Amino acid sequence: xxxxxxxxxxxxxxxxxxxxxxxxxxxxxxxxxxxxxxxxxxxxxxxxxxxxxxxxxxxxxxxxxxxxxxxxxxxxxxxxxxxxxxxxxxxxxxxxxxxxxxxxxxxxxxxxxxxxxxxxxxxxxxxxxxxxxxxxxxxxxxxxxxxxxxxxxxxxxxxxxxxxxxxxxxxxxxxxxxxxxxxxxxxxxxxxxxxxxxxxxxxxxxxxxxxxxxxxxxxxxxxxxxxxxxxxxxxxxxxxxxxxxxxxxxxxxxxxxxxxxxxxxxxxxxxxxxxxxxxxxxxxxxxxxxxxxxxxxxxxxxxxxxxxxxxxxxxxxxxxxxxxxxxxxxxxxxxxxxxxxxxxxxxxxxxxxxxxxxxxxxxxxxxxxxxxxxxxxxxxxxxxxxxxxxxxxxxxxxxxxxxxxxxxxxxxxxxxxxxxxxxxxxxxxxxxxxxxxxxxxxxxxxxxxxxxxxxxxxxxxxxxxxxxxxxxxxxxxxxxxxxxxxxxxxxxxxxxxxxxxxxxxxxxxxxxxxxxxxxxxxxxxxxxxxxxxxxxxxxxxxxxxxxxxxxxxxxxxxxxxxxxxxxxxxxxxxxxxxxxxxxxxxxxxxxxxxxxxxxxxxxxxxxxxxxxxxxxxxxxxxxxxxxxxxxxxxxxxxxxxxxxxx
Numbered sequence: 001x002x003x004x005x006x007x008x009x010x011x012x013x014x015x016x017x018x019x020x021x022x023x024x025x026x027x028x029x030x031x032x033x034x035x036x037x038x039x040x041x042x043x044x045x046x047x048x049x050x051x052x053x054x055x056x057x058x059x060x061x062x063x064x065x066x067x068x069x070x071x072x073x074x075x076x077x078x079x080x081x082x083x084x085x086x087x088x089x090x091x092x093x094x095x096x097x098x099x100x101x102x103x104x105x106x107x108x109x110x111x112x113x114x115x116x117x118x119x120x121x122x123x124x125x126x127x128x129x130x131x132x133x134x135x136x137x138x139x140x141x142x143x144x145x146x147x148x149x150x151x152x153x154x155x156x157x158x159x160x161x162x163x164x165x166x167x168x169x170x171x172x173x174x175x176x177x178x179x180x181x182x183x184x185x186x187x188x189x190x191x192x193x194x195x196x197x198x199x200x201x202x203x204x205x206x207x208x209x210x211x212x213x214x215x216x217x218x219x220x221x222x223x224x225x226x227x228x229x230x231x232x233x234x235x236x237x238x239x240x241x242x243x244x245x246x247x248x249x250x251x252x253x254x255x256x257x258x259x260x261x262x263x264x265x266x267x268x269x270x271x272x273x274x275x276x277x278x279x280x281x282x283x284x285x286x287x288x289x290x291x292x293x294x295x296x297x298x299x300x301x302x303x304x305x306x307x308x309x310x311x312x313x314x315x316x317x318x319x320x321x322x323x324x325x326x327x328x329x330x331x332x333x334x335x336x337x338x339x340x341x342x343x344x345x346x347x348x349x350x351x352x353x354x355x356x357x358x359x360x361x362x363x364x365x366x367x368x369x370x371x372x373x374x375x376x377x378x379x380x381x382x383x384x385x386x387x388x389x390x391x392x393x394x395x396x397x398x399x400x401x402x403x404x405x406x407x408x409x410x411x412x413x414x415x416x417x418x419x420x421x422x423x424x425x426x427x428x429x430x431x432x433x434x435x436x437x438x439x440x441x442x443x444x445x446x447x448x449x450x451x452x453x454x455x456x457x458x459x460x461x462x463x464x465x466x467x468x469x470x471x472x473x474x475x476x477x478x479x480x481x482x483x484x485x486x487x488x489x490x491x492x493x494x495x496x497x498x499x500x501x502x503x504x505x506x507x508x509x510x511x512x513x514x515x516x517x518x519x520x521x522x523x524x525x526x527x528x529x530x531x532x533x534x535x536x537x538x539x540x541x542x543x544x545x546x547x548x549x550x551x552x553x554x555x556x557x558x559x560x561x562x563x564x565x566x567x568x569x570x571x572x573x574x575x576x577x578x579x580x581x582x583x584x585x586x587x588x589x590x591x592x593x594x595x596x597x598x599x600x601x602x603x604x605x606x607x608x609x610x611x612x613x614x615x616x617x618x619x620x621x622x623x624x625x626x627x628x629x630x631x632x633x634x635x636x637x638x639x640x641x642x643x644x645x646x
Contacts (some may be wrong), residue, residue, distance in 0.1 A: 115142035249601025252283030443475030
């Protein structure tokens with residue numbers, strides 16, 4: 001059979017075409033596989049395991065759901081480094097952020113004499129117009145700088161209560177700064193006097209909203225002393241005492257204290273700094289007078305503004321008294337006037353029945369016993385009536401005798417002495433013709449100085465009186481309170497066996513944690529003077545930011561749990577630290593269990609920086625919520641890990 005040349009040509013051409021098509025297909029498949037493998041390897045090396053790669057001819061497709069825009073961009077970049085960017089078709093979706101955390105709403109309002117400045121971020125549902133109206137009214141024509149912005153998020157539960165309290169505080173404080181958060185209000189203000197400071201504190205302590213921690217910082221200028229007084233005494237055997245003292249500057253305070261110690265007083269005598277000094281040379285005058293009294297040996301020197309009284313003790317010679325008086329008169333600054341009193345042995349005020357005397361004794365249970373002599377008639381009966389009014393009729397045991405030969409002013413001096421005695425916890429007041437003697441004990445460290453000022457004013461600076469009041473810490477209600485370190489130690493002891501824990505993934509106080517909170521709540525009233533932080537900690541399982549938020553929520557839950565147990569929490573602050581302060585290894589379950597904890601630690605008075613912590617192995621550095629430090633062992637664009645497992 002003879003084959004046609006044409007047929008042979010057609011067959012050869014068909015066979016060649018088939019071979020070309022098969023070769024091209026195999027080459028395209030090889031290129032697709034190579035591109036997919038190269039891009040997949042690059043994405044895996046970059047931790048972008050959420051992305052998938054496919055190809056269709058020369059086109060390379062990227063699919064998957066990226067956790068954020070940055071991760072999607074990095075995936076495209078890594079793919080473009082392996083194949084031509086024109087061949088890459090990205091079909092990457094971005095994960096929805098349904099768990100987007102709302103911002104921390106706050107308002108800072110500064111009120112001064114020339115206007116008000118307000119800045120902050122508030123929920124969109126907040127009545128900003130009402131805030132503006134309040135601020136404009138309080139400015140009273142002054143400038144109002146309003147920089148308030150809004151954000152469309154849900155209103156936090158206690159936001160309206162905190163806002164109302166903060167604006168009310170602003171209305172009552174002419175010079176103040178009020179910072180309002182959803183869970184706390186911070187108030188800083190300047191009072192014009194110590195009395196006004198106390199009034200502000202009392203006013204702001206009332207009607208504090210539930211669920212809102214209130215922090216008050218009300219400062220006052222130095223106290224004003226009217227008159228400006230000082231009283232220093234040297235008794236037998238050279239025992240010296242600063243009964244009351246005022247200084248106008250720190251330098252004057254140091255000089256006066258040094259002069260008192262040099263004259264025989266114990267180290268560091270109390271001397272308050274205040275306003276109202278009659279002269280810039282107050283310190284010079286006091287130091288000079290104390291030195292003169294030390295030369296005399298015994299007696300008292302008293303200042304009331306520029307009036308100086310030197311009272312020499314009984315038995316001082318006239319010559320010594322005259323010499324010291326002359327030298328002191330010449331040494332005092334010109335503005336100060338000097339009066340001298342040389343106490344003589346008593347020759348009057350006595351009868352054949354014994355010396356005139358009135359003695360009142362106050363015991364530690366508040367019972368007062370009054371014996372001695374009073375003037376005849378209504379004047380004498382007024383002393384008895386005054387004593388019963390001071391100490392209570394049921395606590396006053398009074399048996400006095402009315403006589404007619406007592407010195408002038410006896411009843412007035414008796415009532416002054418009884419008033420001074422009533423301010424002590426226990427003691428004795430003895431009234432004699434020439435002097436009034438007060439002895440006793442108190443739980444107020446400043447009481448002796450206060451009584452010295454009172455007796456000096458009431459009796460007159462030239463009047464003779466003896467004062468010996470001792471301070472006993474056991475009588476001091478503040479000293480009886482536990483120290484800050486003891487407060488934290490007691491809380492640690494409660495958590496020594498069973499600590500505050502939460503159910504997995506929960507921020508609710510369960511029954512076990514509630515029982516511990518009951519014990520802590522029982523001791524916290526004695527620790528209201530102590531600034532403490534409730535610190536929340538987690539282990540390292542889960543995303544770092546989620547752990548930080550979880551620790552903050554749990555610390556807040558403990559704070560709210562104490563508030564629900566009628567504990568005043570103005571001295572407490574909640575702070576979450578997440579996983580940033582481990583005390584054990586997170587590689588074992590036992591270590592993770594130790595790291596999941598709630599601790600209490602001390603805060604300094606000047607700031608919120610921690611100064612003591614109940615676990616000394618923890619890092620005291622604080623990390624504010626919302627700004628976690630990145631961990632070197634974790635990529636930011638990796639797969640979303642699960643939260644802490646408990």
